[in-house]
Amino acid sequence: MSKSKQQRETVLAGRPLEYEVRRSEDATEPRIDIDIQGVQVILPEDSEESPDEILRDNLNWVLSKKRKYDSFRERAPDRVFAPGExxxxxxxxxxxxxxxxxxxxxxxxxxxxxxxxxxxxxxxxxxxxxxxxxxxxxxxxxxxxxxxxxxxxxxxxxxxxxxxxxxxxxxxxxxxxxxxxxxxxxxxxxxxxxxxxxxxxxxxxxxxxxxxxxxxxxxxxxxxxxxxxxxxxxxxxxxxx
Structure with a gap:
């Protein structure tokens, strides 16, 4: 079950990055989720690790995933909700x-x-x-x-x-x-x-x-x-x- 959420911003490779911090009862260790809507750092409820450091420690992976989902936005299908589509x-x-x-x-x-x-x-x-x-x-x-x-x-x-x-x-x-x-x-x-x-x-x-x-x-x-x-x-x- 998810609990508190918090919007933050950091700098990766010289560029600002907005991300969300979420604490979860189900999380057993910190993880990073990246999808088409953005970046999340999920932490166990009692974790004292720095979300900024977790992102920096995974710098190359985060930037690669971010680029992929940025391109996804450009490739997103233009859905039309009408008969015949x-x-x-x-x-x-x-x-x-x-x-x-x-x-x-x-x-x-x-x-x-x-x-x-x-x-x-x-x-x-x-x-x-x-x-x-x-x-x-x-x-x-x-x-x-x-x-x-x-x-x-x-x-x-x-x-x-x-x-x-x-x-x-x-x-x-x-x-x-x-x-x-x-x-x-x-x-x-x-x-x-x-x-x-x-x-x-x-x-x-x-x-x-x-x-x-x-x-x-x-x-x-x-x-x-x-x-x-x-x-x-x-x-x-x-x-x-």
Whole structure:
């Protein structure tokens, strides 16, 4: 669980850098999160380490990630929420169809949305709700499958609005996933699921952790690379920027 947040500014390589400091009950060690919305330094609640020093100690990595996400903003898809537009679903583009129907549905090439739901809200909100519902169903199924394969138990699944952080695993066994993952290819989703379940055995990203991931997904590096290079394709709206 996250607690206090604080906006700060420092200087890296002669340039000002704005970032956010966040303290978390779940954090066991300091870490840096960088996504399309900016830089965060996450600290355990009782940590006395200097966020500025943590950023300076990881100078090259921070600047590289910052450049990557700055370029992501330039590559971000210009989403138009209207019938006939296309949005990704499980890695494939689907055309949005709005029509009178009893329920939303997805076919091989189309996402069918219920006209009456859009009349009461908006296409953007209805599509997000559709994605969230499908994400919960799909992720629950894949988590149950891989939890059985890996022989681990989890407490619960939560969907988060984490922008470009795709998953997390708390110390009490709660798995959190970004609902936008439903737009990614199935193999990429499986990688995120296995990654978080592996944290139930090994909390750190060490050799043993990657051995566990590789045991159940031998080609995980390919899917991790896809997510690293193509996560801009999973931006839902300009609110994500």
């Amino acid at each position: 296309t949005f990704p679903y499980l890695g494939e583009d689907h055309e949005i169809v709005v029509e009178p129907r009893p329920a939303h549905e997805v076919s091989e090439e189309e996402i069918h949305l219920r006209q009456s739901a859009i009349d009461q809200s908006s296409l953007q909100q209805v599509l997000e709700n559709f994605y969230r519902t499908r994400a919960r169903e799909y992720l629950s199924d894949r988590v149950d499958y891989f939890a059985s394969e890996i022989d681990v138990e989890y407490d619960n699944i939560e969907l988060r609005n984490q922008r470009t952080r795709w998953g997390s695993c708390s110390t009490n066994g709660i798995l959190s996933f970004n609902w936008r993952l439903i737009m990614a290819p199935p193999e990429t989703i499986d990688y995120v699921v296995v990654h978080e379940l592996a944290h139930l055995i090994e909390s750190e990203h060490n050799q043993e952790f990657w051995r566990i991931v590789g045991e159940f997904l031998p080609d995980y590096k390919k899917h991790a690379d896809w997510l690293d290079e193509n996560s801009v394709e999973l931006i839902f709206s300009e609110d994500d920027l």
